[in-house]
Amino acid sequence: MRMRIRIRMTLTKQGERFLRKIGTSSATTQNLIQRFVLSSPKSVVLTTLSHLLSPSTSYSYPHLSTLAFPLYARITQAPWFTWTPTTAAQLAALLHQLGHHAQAQSLISEATSKLESRPRELVLFYGKLMDSHSKRASQTGFDVAYGYLNHLLRTSSSLHVKQTAYQYIVSGFCAMDRPRQAYDFALGPGLGLVPSAFELKSVVYAYGRLGLFEDMVRVVDEMAKRGFVVDTVCYNMVLSSYGTHGEHLQMLGWLRRMRAEAVPFSIRTYNSVTNCCPSIVRMTENLELDELALGVEELKEGLEGGEGMVIGELLGCRVIMEEVMVWDSSEVKLDLHGFHLGGAYLIVLLWLEEMRRRMGDGNYGVPAQLTLVCGMGKHSSVRGESRVRVLVQKMMVKMGSPLKVHRNNNGCFIAKGKAVKNWLCQFRNTLN
Template sequence: MVIQLSLPLILNHHQPPLSSLKCALTKQGHRLLSTLHTASTPSAADRLIRKFIASSSKTVALNALFHLLTTDINHHSSLALPMYERISETSWFKWNPKLAASVIALLEKQGRFDEAQTLISESKRDLRFRGRDIALFYCDLIECHSKQGYKRGVYQTYACVKEVIRESELLESNVWSMVNQRVYECMINGLCTLGLPSDAEEMTEEMKVLGFKPSAFELRLIVLGYGRLGLFREMRGVLDEMEGFGYALDTICANMLLFSYGSNTELYQMVTWIQKMEKLNVPFSVRTYNSVLNSCPTIMLLLQDTKGLLLSLEELMEKLQGDELLLVQALGRSAVLFETLKWCSTEGKLDLHGMHLGSAYLIMLQWIEELRLRFASGSSDVPAEIIVICGLGKHSTLMGESPVKALISEMLRRLSSPMKLARKKGGSFVAKGKAVREWLL
């Protein structure tokens, strides 16, 4: 394929700073994109891409490509195809249907239909024109179109995959039944991603006519789709349907409900559902913390200026009122802290992976109180080492710069904690167990 870079896109200097991009990007990839701003011609940009790939590991190169495929900045996304083509020339490259589908979806969204069609033809060739594999590839393409927000691409690809199924399903009926189920799953997921839960619900009706039972996963997606739009009556209607199918309320579905009500500042409804979770013994999770605390305005306001954070659970509870207080009290009754805290004679380890800022903040306050109680009661041995794991910031805007790590660092500094950032344990704060006990008592 002949690669053509659009010069006006390359030379567009009215871009937001790279730090504003949402995709986690390696520092090498960040340098590449910064350098590409200086490229005066398409050939110069292509040389920079070639040099970058030649000097980068597989992980770094694919990370940069992922960034180009997921950003909505035209300047960067226009380079996704040449980056993909150069990566495909490397010795380590292995064709991947999801990666190819991501590139095709971006091209079609940009209106570059001929280039997209060429990649589709090449993909079919790589799949050796096997009907089942092509159908599954179209499923990947449906998901990628939905992530790009390209409704037309979703429906066009759906028509293509249904045609493949019609041509092939008589050969292996059992196999194609599973493929059909996968197609509906992808369509329902895609339509909900596009903000079209009513269309997704209609798709479940089509499934029933053909003898397919919607799964709990598919119905949860529709629940979340309605919830994001604030269509709570429709959301509750799907919940009733789930109950009719025998799907009990679980942690995943409950978290979706909490997220939906929280996104629409319906704190009273959040209290109702979190109390229902407790009554039905539905376990809380880190995502429960995230969904609840991201919706608590007082906590979110406190986190805007970490230097003014309240540094004890007692102070925080005195600050909270009404529904916010009820929500945080419910979280305090959960087992999430104990699930994230590992305790033995060698180490006491708190793992904050997956937590948003509000969750990390509250868990740290709960952790401090729990350790103080354990040390004061003498009910357990003092671990040789105490560790708080924040992670390396792989999912941050710029890889390696973790907001959670910055928050915990500030909290520990203000509390005069003996815990320090460990050089050999990236993203972790460490101290001797006895030093932590002396600090807390």
């Protein structure tokens, strides 16, 4: 039976063929690995190893993860091989998860011996080891890595080494859903280190993910008291936390606080809010239901309760257009890179309204061409399949828009400015 492999962005076609062959060929695994390493470019071999070391591969295809160690062992014999702490740490964490503790410890001991005279690189290896264990939710592996880092933190005379270990430990506790330990460690006495905004934001997000909102807000207030700017990134963490737990009214309060304090909305702000609105998710993911609202007012009328209020708040703030739209006489371009489905949907509706307003204003005129960039799906879960492009195409077809897929680039839509202006006038009359 042919083995189905889900392609991650880093896995090449050649690497995919190798993994499929491993699952179907009668040849021994060692022979197949040897032929693959000898006949493939260095970049292909390393990206295939990276794929096998990924936690997502370990969970989805555990039988493939067992190939990582024999492939790594063969790579170390290649003339182009260069040892890196990141790869060694990732492999040690994987081996620990698979129960191969002796092999994992051997890799750690080798790294420690190699780097003991280079403490800056050693702390980086231990930090990568902790990070790799946290991504696999390995409590025992994490505690081992913590022991190494904590020892370096308390014995090193280098401020750089101490600060690096400190950052990894705090963010590690947060990744393991242990924010109280992270907070106590970050602010604990005796270390001689002062937390930065990075450590405190990590704690904010960890509390928020767990729904510990009082603690989350307390740490945000702590940041402000210490003189740190509560910026868009921090607000987005708070919004995402409330949204994950369905607290739309709390999200509304923080969105209004952002506007009051002139903290700009970002692409992630739109993603964080729309991802937590069931009606928006349903409309944009289940296009066959034919529920897409085609205008801002129509959308507002169709949403209720807290969900309608937070979406209304986003739609009422159009500063984001200055970030994602370029307007000049030759071309108007809207770039949807970075947006999730819900965020892209709202931005397209806002863009159409903004275009209608500007094209009716003598100060702007009518541009020669309009371009709406969706991307070609290079960063999609399935490479080459842009869900945002599919959504936009559905919207354009339903609206009868002159914007059509570019014949040489299916990741964008184009149209003549005059055609769009005429269409917008007709489309507004249709909605009214």
